[in-house]
Amino acid sequence: MSIFLGRRALLGSLPFAALPARAQEAFPSRPITIVNAYAAGGQTDIATRLTADRLGTAIGQRVVVENRVGGATSIASTLVAQARPDGHTLLAGTSSLAINPxxxxxxxxxDPQAELAPVGMVYRGAFVFHIFPGVPATTLPEFIAYAKANPGQLNYGGVVGTVVHLAMQMLCQRAGIEMTAVPNRGGVEGLLDLQAGRIHCNFQSPVEAMPSLQEGKTRALAISSRERLANLPDVPTVAETLPGFEAVLWMALFAPAGTPAPVIEKLAAALGTVTGSEDYRSRMARIGLTAETGGPSEVQALLAADTVNWRKVITEAGIQN
Known part of the structure; x- marks a missing residue:
């Protein structure tokens, strides 16, 4: 037997484990996709695209946004939960992950807490509680007093099961008032209903509410976050009247459960660079959102706490969808 054949035979008899392991695939090795459950052109979509653009620069790979609307956001979140857990498919997950279960x-x-791996925070967005000018109230306490004197006579709008709808339910629960929900398709439709007096009050994003407030077509009474908004500094928070009240829409990035820790860490570090930059924070503020920094543990804690909070609101109100 030749020396060559002898060596080949010897190599062939060695256990597979003794051969050098193939190097792990570098991350990211191809473009990253962020799946967004909301329609193109809306506030959430604009924020997702801004984040994707900056994240691509920070991580050194193209990041694209794919809109998968429907199923109360479950189409998008299911797609990501079932994707290959390699970090190349992410979810622009929102408060709906805490509501839908x-x-x-x-x-x-x-169970989003088990089926998705948190990467990092993107933003929090407060809502403006504004009313039809024909309602005789200029402050939230006056509005609550009027609602108590006229139980069931005031209407509010919103898409059933959204943060806006649940925020109104929580306001009713905390204030001890009774109002009637008038379902709509959200956003523009809700604003038109409010301006026309078909509904009497609503929570809406600052971007949606500001033009109406500036034109005097609606009147702002309160802000749903625990802090006042920089662009509406004279409008108090709901919590200033009802301590502890907070209802915000948040967004965070998630990967499929089982994504390797080093990949999550790399994504989280790049995202933190994006959300911590002054230019990004300024751009987000222009569309009424507050950029948030925070890694996987902060996202996990927020999702867990919000799930408990909205479960209580939904259960007490007896809401079914």
């Missing part, structure tokens, strides 16, 4: 338990993922 209670409101629509048949939707997937049934």
């Amino acid at each position: 209670t409101l629509q338990p048949r939707l997937t993922p049934r």
Whole structure:
């Protein structure tokens, strides 16, 4: 037997484990996709695209946004939960991940805390509580007093099961008032209903509410976050009247459960660079959002706390969808 054949035979008899392991695929090795559950052109979509553009620069790979609307956001979140856990498919996850397990338990993922891996925070967005000018109230305490004197006579709008709808339910619960929900398709439709007096009050994003407030078509009474808004500094928070009240829409990035820790860490570090930059924070503020820094542990804690909070609101109100 030749020396060559002898060596080949010897190599062939060695256990597979003794051969050099193939180097792990570098991350990211191809473009990253952020799946967004909301329609193109809206506030959430604008924020997602701004984040994707900056994240691509920070991580050194192209990041694209794919809109998968429908199923009360479950189409997008299910797609990501079932994607290959390699960090190349991410979810622009919002507060709906904390709402759906209670409101629509048949939707997937049934347990976002187990089926998705948090990467990092993107933003928090407060809502403006504004009213039809024909309602005789200029402050939130006056509005609550009027609602108590006229139980069931005031209407509010919103898409059933959204943060806006649940925020109104929580306001009613905390203030001890009774109002009637008038479902709509959200956003523009809700604003038009409010301006026309078909509904009497609503929570809406600052971007949606500001033009109406400036034109005097609606009147701002309160802000849903615990801090006042920089662009509406004279409008108090709901919490200043009802201590502890907070209802915000948040967004964070998530990967499929099982994504390797080093990949999550790299994504979180790049995202933190984006959300911590002054230019990004300024751009987000222009569309009424507050950029948030925070890694996987902060996102996990927020999702867990919000799930408990909205479960209580949904259960007490007896909401079914």
